[in-house]
Amino acid sequence: MSRSLHYLFLCISFLLYTKPIFAADDTDKNVTIANKEEQYEFVLSGEKDNPVNIRQDLKVAYLCNQYRTTIPFAEFYDDKSRIDEVKVYIDNARRKDIQPIYANYSIDDIFYSDAKICGVKLDLIKKGSESRVELQKTFLDPRYLTSIYFTESFPVAAKTVTIIVPKWMKVELKEMNFNGFNIKKEVTYNSRKDADVYTFTATNLPATSRDEKSPGPTYVYPHLLVLSQSANTKDGDQQYFNKTADLYNWYHSLVKQIGDKDDVIKTKALEITKGITADTAKIAAVYNWVQDNIRYIAFEDGIAGFKPEAAQSVLQHKYGDCKGMANLTRGLLKALGYDARLCWIGTDRIAYDYSIPSMAVDNHMICALNFKGKRMFLDATETYIGVNQYAQRIQNRQVMIEDGNSFILDRVPLCSYLQNTETEKRTLHVEGNALVGKVQHEWDGESKEFLLSQVNGIRKEKVSNALQRYLNETNDKYVISSLQQSDMNNWNQRLNINYDLKFQDAVSGFGDDMFIEMDFRKEFSGFNIDTAKRTSDYLFSYKHHLIHETSLDIPAGYKAELPQELKIDRDGYAFHLSYKLAGAKVVYRKELIIKNNWLPKAAFAQWNSDIQSLDKAYLEQVTLSKK
Numbered sequence: 001m002s003r004s005l006h007y008l009f010l011c012i013s014f015l016l017y018t019k020p021i022f023a024a025d026d027t028d029k030n031v032t033i034a035n036k037e038e039q040y041e042f043v044l045s046g047e048k049d050n051p052v053n054i055r056q057d058l059k060v061a062y063l064c065n066q067y068r069t070t071i072p073f074a075e076f077y078d079d080k081s082r083i084d085e086v087k088v089y090i091d092n093a094r095r096k097d098i099q100p101i102y103a104n105y106s107i108d109d110i111f112y113s114d115a116k117i118c119g120v121k122l123d124l125i126k127k128g129s130e131s132r133v134e135l136q137k138t139f140l141d142p143r144y145l146t147s148i149y150f151t152e153s154f155p156v157a158a159k160t161v162t163i164i165v166p167k168w169m170k171v172e173l174k175e176m177n178f179n180g181f182n183i184k185k186e187v188t189y190n191s192r193k194d195a196d197v198y199t200f201t202a203t204n205l206p207a208t209s210r211d212e213k214s215p216g217p218t219y220v221y222p223h224l225l226v227l228s229q230s231a232n233t234k235d236g237d238q239q240y241f242n243k244t245a246d247l248y249n250w251y252h253s254l255v256k257q258i259g260d261k262d263d264v265i266k267t268k269a270l271e272i273t274k275g276i277t278a279d280t281a282k283i284a285a286v287y288n289w290v291q292d293n294i295r296y297i298a299f300e301d302g303i304a305g306f307k308p309e310a311a312q313s314v315l316q317h318k319y320g321d322c323k324g325m326a327n328l329t330r331g332l333l334k335a336l337g338y339d340a341r342l343c344w345i346g347t348d349r350i351a352y353d354y355s356i357p358s359m360a361v362d363n364h365m366i367c368a369l370n371f372k373g374k375r376m377f378l379d380a381t382e383t384y385i386g387v388n389q390y391a392q393r394i395q396n397r398q399v400m401i402e403d404g405n406s407f408i409l410d411r412v413p414l415c416s417y418l419q420n421t422e423t424e425k426r427t428l429h430v431e432g433n434a435l436v437g438k439v440q441h442e443w444d445g446e447s448k449e450f451l452l453s454q455v456n457g458i459r460k461e462k463v464s465n466a467l468q469r470y471l472n473e474t475n476d477k478y479v480i481s482s483l484q485q486s487d488m489n490n491w492n493q494r495l496n497i498n499y500d501l502k503f504q505d506a507v508s509g510f511g512d513d514m515f516i517e518m519d520f521r522k523e524f525s526g527f528n529i530d531t532a533k534r535t536s537d538y539l540f541s542y543k544h545h546l547i548h549e550t551s552l553d554i555p556a557g558y559k560a561e562l563p564q565e566l567k568i569d570r571d572g573y574a575f576h577l578s579y580k581l582a583g584a585k586v587v588y589r590k591e592l593i594i595k596n597n598w599l600p601k602a603a604f605a606q607w608n609s610d611i612q613s614l615d616k617a618y619l620e621q622v623t624l625s626k627k
Contacts, residue, residue, distance in 0.1 A: 031071060031124065033156045034063040040226075041164040041195075042142065042171070044233060051233045052169065054139035061132040062154070064124035073133050074119045080144045083118045084136040091129055098122075142171075142228035143240055143250075146360035149223040150183060156205040161224070166195040168232045170242075173198060174225040174356070181205065181222045200224070206535075214536040215598075216349030218360075227358055241357035248400060248407040251344060254307035255402065258327065264312045265328075266335035273336065283369065284387050284492050286332045290380040291491070294328065295319035298381075306359065308342070322365045325380045329367040339370040343377065344400040345412070347393040354398055354409055366394065368401050368410075377412050384452035386492035389445050390415055392542040392597055417543035417593055420445035424521075424546075426501065429553040430514065430624075435503040441471070443495045446542040451495065452488065463488075471497070477504040478520065514558070514624040518550050518579070518588035522618045527611050529604045537600045544594040552586045552622070559627050560586050563620030568610050572596040572603060575610060577617050586622055 039057045062071060077083050088098040101119045122131040139145045148161055165171050175185075183202040190197050208221060217223075229242040241247050272289045273282045297319050308323035311331035320328065326342055333340035346352060346362040354361055366379040377399070382391045396414035400407050421444050428437035443451055455466045467485070472478035483499040508515045523546055529538060554560050562579040569576075574593040579586060599607060 030064065030066045030069060031154050032063050032065060033152055033154050034061045034130065034158070036060040036152070036156060036159045037162075038148070038160070039162040039164070040145065040148070042166055042169045042231075044168075045140075048235070050140045051235060051238055052142050052228075052231045054142050054145050056135075056137040056139065058135045058137070059132065061130050062122060062124060063157075064127055064129045066127055068126055069124050071122050071124065071131075072119055073122055074117060075135060075137065076115060076117060077137065078115050078144075080141045081137060081139045084138055085134075086118065086120065086136075087134040088120055088122070089130075089132040089134070090123065090125070092132075142169075142226075142231075143359060145226050145228070146358050147218075147223050147225055149217065149221055150181065150200070150202045151205050151208050151221045153208055155207045157203065159202045159205060161200040161202075163198040163224075163226075164190065164193065164195050165198065166193060170229040170231070172225075172227040172229060174227065175222075176218070176225060176351075177220060177222045183222055209536045211534050211536045211538075213539045213541070215539060216351065218349070218351040220536060225352075225356065225358060225360060227356070241359075244354050244357050244400075244409075245407070247354070247357045247359070247361075248402075249405075251306060251400075252402060252405070252407075255342060258308055259310050260327070260331050261310070261312045262331075262335065264315070265331040268315060269332040269335040272332065279338075279371070280387075282336060283333065283338065283371065286336070287329065287378050287380060287387055288491060290325060290329050290332070291383050292489070293318065294325055294380065296325065296381045296383070297321050308365065322379075322381050326365040326367045329378055329380050333367070333369060341368045341370070341402045343368045343402070345394060345397050348395075348397065349393070354400055362400070364394070366399070368399070375410065382449065384449040384456075384491050385446065389419060391446060391449075415445070415543075417545040417595055420447045420542055421545040421547065422447040424548040426548075426550040428501070428503075428550060430507055430516075430555055431502075433505055433507045433509070435501070435506040435516070435552070437501055439499055439501050441495075441497040447544070447546075448491070448495045450541070452491075455488075467497070471499070473521070475520075477506075479504065512626040514555075515621045516552070516624065517619075517621050518552065518586070519548070519577075519590060519618055521548065523592055524575075524611060525615055525618055528608050531601075531604050531608070534601075534604070537598060538604075540594050540597040540599070542594075543597050544592060546590070546592040548590045550588045551582075552588070554584045554586060554624065557626055558624045561623040561625065562586065563617070563622065566613060566617040568613060570603070570606065570610070572599055573607075573610075575614050577614075579622065588622075 037059045041055045043053050043055055045051055045053045060073070075083065083102070086100045088095045098120065101117070103117050104115075120133060122133070124131055150156075150159060150161065163173065181202065182204055183200055186199045186201070188197045188199070189195075202222070208217070214220070228240045230240055231238040239246060241250070269286065273285050276282050276285055294314060295318060298321065306323070308327035309320060311328040314320040314324040314328045330340040330342055343366045344362045345364045345366055347364050350361065350363060352358070352361045366377055369376050369378060376388055377390065377394070378387070379391065379394060385391060390412055394412045397412050399410050399412055401410060423442045425440045426437060428435045451470065455463055455470055458466050464483070468480050468483065472480055479502045481500045481502070483497065486493070486496040488495065503520065506516065560581060562581070565578040567576050568574060572595050574591070574595065576589075576591040578589050
């Protein structure tokens with residue numbers, strides 16, 4: 001199995017099977033892979049353009065353990081690979097009537113890449129029945145076989161991976177995440193083929209996790225990195241990726257083939273920045289224009305071609321993947337005279353860096369801008385984030401920056417939770433059984449991006465309604481009026497929203513006492529992690545920083561009894577809730593911090609305990625009693 005493992009879920013959606021592979025918790029019990037055999041052999045093709053191929057032979061048998069079901073089998077291929085043959089057997093009988101579906105991979109009916117799908121619908125008709133698929137595939141260029149994974153979407157009883165490497169081929173096989181799995185390795189020599197044969201045998205492999213918000217598979221699952229370095233063919237030496245410079249040289253050769261039309265790009269750049277004189281404003285204008293006007297189509301994980309699309313093409317189509325958007329951003333800025341460059345980067349789903357010369361190291365492309373002695377990074381696929389702010393997925397990631405025939409290795413800045421600060425200040429007083437007053441909100445960084453993506457995910461004429469629903473969390477008793485907001489299209493500044501509030505039925509009374517819950521939102525309430533089911537670490541989308549402060553006027557003739565404060569401070573997070581008297585006011589302050597977006601399994605028990613404490617604190621009320 002190759003890189004297609006990572007994209008199997010896309011094929012399931014495409015093929016529209018009635019029983020998806022991740023349908024129910026008992027799928028693991030009903031379907032297992034009884035045996036899977038994969039063989040990869042490096043062979044000489046005799047072709048000038050692709051002198052070395054890799055032939056893949058795959059056999060996989062699915063076993064029904066309980067009840068009848070239907071499952072999909074899928075394999076991706078592209079312009080650098082082909083599916084040669086697919087055979088299907090049901091209970092050892094060849095089924096020629098079951099033919100695979102071959103189709104282009106698309107997003108929203110846009111066929112933008114060379115990625116294609118070969119899919120087969122498999123019936124497991126009863127308990128004990130077996131469906132088997134045999135597939136032959138050819139990689140036309142060994143660079144495109146980057147990794148071989150051992151785990152599958154179903155539990156695996158036995159699996160064998162064989163890699164045949166002739167002496168004329170130089171390949172490094174890096175074993176990743178083998179600890180904790182029953183995988184054995186054997187190396188033999190085949191004198192007839194003059195080749196080393198690497199055989200990996202695995203047994204009793206668990207199914208890949210279905211946990212949401214999990215680390216990328218490169219961190220977790222056992223796999224081989226296949227690093228094709230060079231080949232000694234009859235036509236001479238063929239260089240692949242022996243060192244990082246080889247990887248860059250190949251990337252750079254693709255960039256030189258793009259064919260940008262500088263006059264078209266310059267015309268657009270001047271149009272975007274018309275009337276703008278300040279350099280920083282021009283840079284922001286270009287960046288925001290690409291963010292706002294080019295639709296992001298996320299093909300970077302599935303496309304085999306690594307060449308960015310020409311900038312004028314992206315302009316014409318009004319959509320592009322990360323490579324096309326990065327190239328357009330670079331082109332527009334260069335047209336204005338700025339030093340903008342393409343960058344290759346692996347997001348935080350990838351465990352590797354550029355010390356490993358492989359296309360598996362990166363899955364994304366952004367733009368770097370050298371400006372007044374400083375370097376900033378621009379990722380236009382992040383629609384609502386400002387200049388000099390960075391999404392969690394690229395923070396502190398190593399980046400390869402084009403530099404002519406050479407390259408520069410750098411890192412995207414690591415941002416603290418302060419980048420994503422969200423504040424809410426409420427000034428309230430009691431009117432009957434309601435709390436009435438004014439509210440001020442402010443968002444920055446990824447908290448702002450999250451809000452804007454939610455609100456703008458609907459038709460424009462409904463944005464104001466969506467914004468109110470977001471603010472009142474669909475609670476009709478939280479009545480908002482006189483809503484005012486800063487420019488929601490300027491992502492280079494904080495977003496401010498102010499409104500008048502009438503929170504009905506927020507005050508309950510008994511005799512001469514009034515009881516008030518000061519916290520309406522109760523973020524992270526009930527956020528317990530099921531330690532019995534979850535098998536992977538938990539990744540928050542980004543670091544959080546929430547500050548909510550409510551000032552409540554104490555009615556004349558009343559005194560206030562305040563709950564105790566909560567103060568929890570761990571390595572990765574902190575919860576602080578406090579109450580205090582300030583003259584004739586009760587001031588409630590809440591600060592919630594996710595310092596590190598990665599919560600390891602070892603911290604789950606403490607997290608659950610702290611969430612229980614937070615939930616308990618949320619239930620506490622301010623008591624107002626007559627003097």
